[in-house]
Every structure is written in C-alpha cells, then in structure tokens.
Amino acid sequence: MTITSILGLLFVLITTGLLLGLTYFQRKSTPVFRDIPAYSRLKRAIGHSVEDGTRLHISLGRGGLQSPDGAPSLAGLAMLRQLAEQTSVGDKPPIVTSGAGDLAILSRDTLQAGYKAAGAEDIYNPATGRLTGLTPFSYVAGAITAMRDEDVSANFAIGHFGPEIALLTDAAERTNSLSIAATDDPAAQALLFTSVDDPIIGEELFAAGAYSNAGKAHLASLQAQDILRWAIILILLGGSALKITGFF
C-alpha cells in the first residue's frame, strides 16, 4: 500500500468514527449552527405552498449514483424525503425532476416514503417523480416545462448541475416563483451568485438535511465535517509554516 492509500484509508476511518460516534453518543442539547438564509427561505416557501395550494418543484440534477457526482444527489434525496413528508398533504403535491435514470427511480421511491410517513400513501402519484432529459440542456429544458405547466410557486434545485442551472433559475424568475439552488460545481456556484437571491455555496449543500430536521445523523454529519475542516485548516497552516521556516 502506498502512503497516499494509507492516509486516505485513515481519513475515511476517522470520518466514520466521528460520524458514528457523534450520531450515537450525541449530547442532550441540540447543536446550534449558523443561519443559512436560503434554508430559512425554503422553510417559509414550504409553508406558503401548502397554504396557497401551489406546488413545490424539486430538481435533483443529473448526477448518477455510479458517477463521482452522486454525493450531491444523495444529499438531494435526503432533503426530498423531508420535503415530501411536509408537502404531500397539500392540494398540489410536489414534483421532482431528475436527469439520470437511477436518480429518477430513487426520487420516486423517496417521494413514496415521504407520503407514507405523512400517512398519505394512497394519494401518491408516480408521475410526480420524472426523468426530464439525459443531457444537461435537455434535462433543464424538461424541468423548465414542468415548472411552467404545473402551477409551481417555489423551485428548489439541489444536486449536481453545471452552468445550465442558470437557465433554470432564470425561468423561475420569469414565472415569478421563488428559486433556491445548490450545486457542487464551483463554476455553476459562481453563476448562482448572480442569478439567485441567497445562493448556497460550497459545502452548505450537504447541510440541507441538518437544516430540515432530517435526524441526528445529519446533525452529526455536519459536526464531523466542521471538525475535519478545522483539522485540515490546521494541517494546511502547519504545512505552510514548516515550508516558510525551511523545515520541510
């Protein structure tokens, strides 16, 4: 085994230990995280959509689970589970669009689980979880059509998107609906900065579950990320100091 492999494995083991330790041995008090305006807006939008009898549109992106872009899709599915439970009892249930076959199947499964948890499984319609296209632009074109035709009041895009996400947010603005978006692609994040009011930047995407009461594992996950981030910052600073002083 190379030194890189050993360090990689060690890192995964430490992360696993932190995640499981913080999940199962959590303090009684709930950890407090900083406010992310986009998630506060989303909470309000969910309430409005249920009250107004309008629909929530959730775009899960085009990151297939067998690709390296699958992690944001998993984060999106965890969020979808909460959103489905909260909005399924409204007059118009949420619609979910995705750009990868496996993601579309899982989105339907997750939606059904949300309906089941809300005690509304009998009104679940599989057509609300859709594959709208397999290329970046065909996916966005299909998602825009769904957004325009289905009386949508708020759009939440979470997953792997490229620059094409700007078309989605622009279409949302044209239909006077709220737009909240999160992606793992740095170029697309730069575009979101110009096109949405409260962009979700960087790792904030993976905080979605923790901010939507998805359970203590999500809170622990966020705490583990914070601990590891500080460790990485200290290692980087230490490395820089050693380099500057000529020790390394």
Place this chain on the structure above:
Amino acid sequence: MRVFAVAIAFSVGLLVLLGYFVPSETLLVDVRLVLVQWAVILAAVAVLVGVLNLLGVHWQKIQRRQKGGAYSILLIVSLFSAAVLGIFVGTDSPTLRFYLEAIIIPAEATLMALLAVTLVYASARLLRHRPDLMSFLFLGTAVITLFAAAPLPFGKVPPLNLLSDFLSPWLTQVFATAGSRGILIGIALGAITTGLRAMFGIDRQYGGN
C-alpha cells in the same frame, strides 16, 4: 427485507471503498471492478425505466389534453422513431446521424447561446438585486478577467498590459484557485459523510423508507 437490502448496500459499499485503497493486483480490486461494472449495467437499465416514466408522463398529458400536449406528441414520435431506427438500422445509420447533427446538437447549442445571454442579463441585474461589496467585487473581477482575455484591436498597450500580464493571472491563479480549492475541500468532506451515511444505512434512499 429491509435488513437484507441494508446488508447488501453496506457490504457492496465497503468492498468498493476498500478496493480504492489496496494495491492494484489484489483480489479486492477485481471485485471492485466487477461490482462497478454491475452498477453501470444497472444504471443503463435505470435509464430505460426512466425513459418509460417520461413516456408515461407525456402520454398522461396527451390523454388529459393538458397544456403543451402537442409537444408531448412530438416527444413521443421522436422517441419512437429514434429508437426504431437505432434498433433496426443501427446507430451508425445516416438518418440517425441526421437526428443527432441536425436536431440534437443545434438545439443544445441554442440553449448554450441562450445561457450566455442569460448570464450577461443576470450579471447586469446583480447590482440591482444585491448592491453590496461582494457583488461589486464579483463584477469587477469578471470585467478585469474578460478584458485581460479579450484580443484588443490595438494590442497590449500600457497600462492595459498590466491587466493580462499581472492582475488577471494574480486574480485567477491566486484568489480564484485558493477559493475554488477551499470550496472543493468542503464539498469533498460533505461527499464523504453523505456517502458513509448511505453506506451504513443511516440514510436509506431505497426500499421506500
């Protein structure tokens, strides 16, 4: 059944994960490659299921005479004609290539061009939406980088050469790269914890739970 699904997900996830860290000539790497190949086959089947779902959604739209039904008819006709041609004539047939070169590529290129216009418009609106320091910095950096990369009619004359020779490389290679790496580290940490949650069955995006 749920326990069985979680056990399969956990053992497959663990084997694939460990396969990345052990030397390339070990059995675990071969196991990882086989499992990943199976995942690719399953993903291809999932695409077929997804296409059937797409077909179902548009068929419902036509049946219920919903808004945009004509586009749904067009989609179904295009889908079947492309599938029939691909299956019976072959994917290298000139007709199928015509579908690709005359319809799909121009349509995607059009959307790409539309994206460029959308971005210019969004940038112009940024200061109206959010007139803060970060917006000014964002737009200022974008303008400097654009000017530095653009071929100017009068060449690199002082002081404009400072933009392309000093300021733009400094902004893109120091600040932008550092920021981008910071974001990527954060995303990598998030991806690892999300993947581990799925592997341990804490988050189960399968089995309707």
